[in-house]
Amino acid sequence: MAARGAAHNTAQAHQTHNHRECIDDALKRAREICAGRGAQLTPLREKVLQIVWRSHKPVGAYDVLDELARSHKAARPPTVYRALDFLMSEGLIHKIESLNAYLGCVEAGAPHSGQFLICRQCGATEEIVDAKLETALDQAAKRAHFAGERKVVEISGLCARCAA
Amino acid sequence: MAARGAAHNTAQAHQTHNHRECIDDALKRAREICAGRGAQLTPLREKVLQIVWRSHKPVGAYDVLDELARSHKAARPPTVYRALDFLMSEGLIHKIESLNAYLGCVEAGAPHSGQFLICRQCGATEEIVDAKLETALDQAAKRAHFAGERKVVEISGLCARCAA
DNA sequence: ACCCCGCTGTTATGATGTAACATTGCCGAA
DNA sequence: TTCGGCAATGTTACATCATAACAGCGGGGT
Numbered sequence: 287m288a289a290r291g292a293a294h295n296t297a298q299a300h301q302t303h304n305h306r307e308c309i310d311d312a313l314k315r316a317r318e319i320c321a322g323r324g325a326q327l328t329p330l331r332e333k334v335l336q337i338v339w340r341s342h343k344p345v346g347a348y349d350v351l352d353e354l355a356r357s358h359k360a361a362r363p364p365t366v367y368r369a370l371d372f373l374m375s376e377g378l379i380h381k382i383e384s385l386n387a388y389l390g391c392v393e394a395g396a397p398h399s400g401q402f403l404i405c406r407q408c409g410a411t412e413e414i415v416d417a418k419l420e421t422a423l424d425q426a427a428k429r430a431h432f433a434g435e436r437k438v439v440e441i442s443g444l445c446a447r448c449a450a
Numbered sequence: 451m452a453a454r455g456a457a458h459n460t461a462q463a464h465q466t467h468n469h470r471e472c473i474d475d476a477l478k479r480a481r482e483i484c485a486g487r488g489a490q491l492t493p494l495r496e497k498v499l500q501i502v503w504r505s506h507k508p509v510g511a512y513d514v515l516d517e518l519a520r521s522h523k524a525a526r527p528p529t530v531y532r533a534l535d536f537l538m539s540e541g542l543i544h545k546i547e548s549l550n551a552y553l554g555c556v557e558a559g560a561p562h563s564g565q566f567l568i569c570r571q572c573g574a575t576e577e578i579v580d581a582k583l584e585t586a587l588d589q590a591a592k593r594a595h596f597a598g599e600r601k602v603v604e605i606s607g608l609c610a611r612c613a614a
Numbered sequence: 615a616c617c618c619c620g621c622t623g624t625t626a627t628g629a630t631g632t633a634a635c636a637t638t639g640c641c642g643a644a
Numbered sequence: 645t646t647c648g649g650c651a652a653t654g655t656t657a658c659a660t661c662a663t664a665a666c667a668g669c670g671g672g673g674t
Binding site for chain 2: 660661662663664
Binding site for chain 1: 589590593601609
């Protein structure tokens with residue numbers, strides 16, 4: 287994995303960290319990943335990725351559109367959805383199904399479905415990578431003789447800060 | 451739990467079982483549950499529940515609407531969404547977030563979030579109740595100091611029949 | 615008789631997502 | 645150099661999913 291700052295890219299840190307660095311890290315990593323694959327991270331796609339990364343909260347496609355339109359007047363829904371589809375296919379963002387919204391991926395590059403903790407109070411959403419949970423999902427599917435492919439795991443509740 | 455036929459109410463069985471009995475069981479159980487709670491399972495709501503139970507595939511709200519309108523010309527979107535909201539609040543159906551569709555609950559009465567195996571080929575969706583997976587979800591949230599409430603678990607892939 | 619309240623009716627609109635075809639710009643082959 | 649192909653983007657229109665807001669109706673209690 288490319289070098290990156292230690293505490294960045296985690297939702298827990300979102301109150302305290304330097305978020306500009308956090309975004310910059312994500313964009314830099316995205317460029318590296320795409321360059322290594324020959325995938326075209328165009329200015330438009332990179333701009334959409336940057337908008338998604340503006341916070342650690344899932345962002346709706348039309349919110350992305352509104353923001354994008356400030357600098358790109360031609361933006362229309364297909365513009366945004368195409369960019370989001372590209373970013374998802376490259377594993378740079380995830381869709382949060384229970385919110386119909388999109389979130390930057392903290393493990394970009396490695397294909398995975400993602401596991402999310404969504405605070406219903408502040409909206410901050412943390413992507414976790416929990417090997418035991420992953421195993422439990424695989425085992426559960428296996429017990430049911432089901433060939434699992436994509437896994438949606440979204441736990442909503444209260445983050446530590448909001449619960450306090 | 452009320453007495454009910456052994457192989458009913460499972461998606462695996464959906465190719466072979468007597469689905470009329472399956473629906474009847476679900477409706478009977480729903481009536482019992484609502485009666486026991488003083489919840490009003492009106493004819494309209496029961497009809498919607500019956501429509502959702504017509505198959506073991508998640509059904510969209512507008513598909514419910516189309517079907518409902520055959521016997522109930524006044525049906526409009528709010529009619530359906532209100533009934534679906536009621537049925538969800540009573541734990542009689544689940545929403546499948548990744549499909550924006552609704553499915554009869556096989557463990558009606560006990561409040562739970564549900565874990566689903568969704569076949570991308572045939573659409574059949576099985577609700578599983580996997581204690582180990584449940585534990586793994588709780589543990590994962592706990593490790594992240596997150597107070598989990600609602601859990602969305604939807605694994606899509608191929609059911610045993612379609613994989614063969 | 616009257617009110618309250620839950621359920622349903624009704625109209626309109628908001629929010630999310632996609633189909634289909636046009637245009638642009640680059641790059642390689644002839 | 646010109647042309648043809650192809651990926652990305654532009655553009656118009658529409659499909660799909662969901663809810664706001666207010667009206668009407670009917671049963672149960674006082």
